[in-house]
Amino acid sequence: SRxxxxxxxxxxxxxxxxxxxxxxxxxxxxxxRLVQKIKGRKEVLATAHKIVKLIGDLSRSRNKKYPTELxxxxxxIVGVVDAWNHDDIWHEVLQAADVIFCTLGxxxxxxxxxxxxxxxxxxxxxxxxxxxxxxxxxxxxxxxxLLCVGDPRQLPATIxxxxxxxxxxxxxxxxxxxxxxxxxxxxxxxxxxxxxxxSQFPSKYFYEGKLIN
Numbered sequence: 001s002r003x004x005x006x007x008x009x010x011x012x013x014x015x016x017x018x019x020x021x022x023x024x025x026x027x028x029x030x031x032x033r034l035v036q037k038i039k040g041r042k043e044v045l046a047t048a049h050k051i052v053k054l055i056g057d058l059s060r061s062r063n064k065k066y067p068t069e070l071x072x073x074x075x076x077i078v079g080v081v082d083a084w085n086h087d088d089i090w091h092e093v094l095q096a097a098d099v100i101f102c103t104l105g106x107x108x109x110x111x112x113x114x115x116x117x118x119x120x121x122x123x124x125x126x127x128x129x130x131x132x133x134x135x136x137x138x139x140x141x142x143x144x145x146l147l148c149v150g151d152p153r154q155l156p157a158t159i160x161x162x163x164x165x166x167x168x169x170x171x172x173x174x175x176x177x178x179x180x181x182x183x184x185x186x187x188x189x190x191x192x193x194x195x196x197x198x199s200q201f202p203s204k205y206f207y208e209g210k211l212i213n
Contacts, residue, residue, distance in 0.1 A: 009118055011099045014138055015125040016157075018103060091115050104130060107138040118142045125149050127174035131157040135173045148174045153206045 094100065094115040104124070106112065122143035124135055128150030134157075135148075152175045159170045177183040189212045191199055196213040203211035 009120040009144075010097060010116075011121050011123070012107070012116075012119040012138060012141060012143065013099060013101045013123045013125065014104045014107060016104055016130040016134060017126070104134040104137055107141070113140070116141055119144075121145045121147065123147045123149065124174075128152045128172050129155055129157055130172055130174075131159065131169055132171065132173045132176065133169065148177065150174045152178065 090111060091114070094112070100112075100116065100119075102112065119138075119141045120143065122138055122141070122145070124130065124138075124147070127135065127148035130150075150172070152172070156170065157172050159165045161169075164170070178185050187207075187210065189207075189210050191203075191211050191213060193199075199211050199213055203209055
């Protein structure tokens with residue numbers, strides 16, 4: 001039967017790169033949940049242990065003919081694993097999620113589109129380093145609110161096409177909302193990344209002396 005989409009609205013947090021949304025850490029946590037689901041199938045575990053024991057017995061025996069019990073056990077576990085629908089497992093994990101972390105590009109993936117209906121809020125980190133079309137990809141989930149977090153005075157989005165740059169794609173949506181559309185924005189003034197002596201230069205030349213240590 002066709003799976004229903006996410007029955008509740010959730011928070012989606014995106015960024016241009018994996019590192020920015022710590023996708024690796026999140027993926028490891030999801031992977032652990034998937035492993036626990038597999039481990040919960042007692043008959044599979046029992047059969048796997050039986051296979052290991054039978055192979056051990058076979059290696060110590062002079063008779064190298066595979067016993068029927070071993071062949072039947074392998075056939076059973078392969079049949080069960082083949083029957084598992086990994087998309088269904090991911091579907092279940094995503095359906096239960098209150099917060100989904102992903103890259104901007106992955107929000108266009110087929111599995112995510114099958115599961116997620118609409119989101120309450122969309123947070124885009126490093127928004128000033130994302131191209132404008134990138135940020136539009138998760139708009140398909142119809143977020144009620146958009147929060148762009150970024151610094152237009154740091155490295156901009158990477159544009160390798162001269163034509164794209166001529167068409168204005170070198171400007172991020174973050175900058176367009178701030179400077180072209182006049183949307184309200186808040187500057188986070190307290191910095192924690194460097195010693196006060198080092199922050200003097202960027203504070204004076206890029207942030208109008210507003211940085212607080």
